[in-house]
Amino acid sequence: MEPEEFLRAYDKYADAIFRHCYFRLSDRELAQDTAQETFTRTWKYIADGGDVKNIRAFLYRVAHNLIIDEWKRKKAVSLEELAEKGFDPKDDNNVDLANVFDAREAAKVLELLDKPYREVVVMRYIDDMSPKEIARILGETENTISVRIHRALKKAKELLNHE
Template identity: 30%
Template structure:
């Protein structure tokens, strides 16, 4: 897969707009999901997707073909999200998008064959608590936790995306988990 992306990047760098459009098609949903999970806001996530591809387009000549393309584009998207989180002032919006049309936000769906209204309520409440706890994480832990547990990236992949040593990533994952555990223990 990554050789296709490298080839597309090389073609796009040479001015092939169809190749760049194919890169956008390959990554737009992935970057949106990453940004939405980090920012919890559809409009901000859409802005991050646009900003990511704008930055990718402007910096194609700086892409190192010895590096995985996915790592490079995730790094750009993650850094834009972190910048956005740092600039945010605490705000509480009555129309913030916390759930989908069914009232489920999808972060920690617990699979079950025998869902009753009570189990839906429990799962929904658990998801809300986890979502709220993730929202309170400092940006440096939030981004690592989202990449690790919601994007299913390995510690090495996160290290590449964040441009940090794996040991730092391990520490942040550990501290992020501890932070979430303490936060959730208070609520239960």
């Protein structure tokens, strides 16, 4: 892959990778750092002669590994706090939520989910990945992922009912 092509991939996937990191790490700055590192590590792999067949999947896999490292290192900030801050509006990228209360609810529920559930919910509904893609990134079978998504939603429902 040539540098120009790689930077085009950045233009295309930077927001998605950032978003993925953001909802799993609950910290905007950390999410930015992690997103940047995702790209630099991917380039280093390519520069060293590595072959990347699917850049999007590769980026998510690198991001996923960095996030795992980060979880081990640091206690994540409350997602609810994040929701209260209003997602740090920047320029023209405000989240336009009809009901901030709903957003806070959703954010709280997301945070309350166990990490394996949160992971698949973020990937399925925020990253818009298919169960097959998620399975490939997490190294699980498609069936396992489908079951996990189903259980995650069930759990989210229970949590919402209790709110």
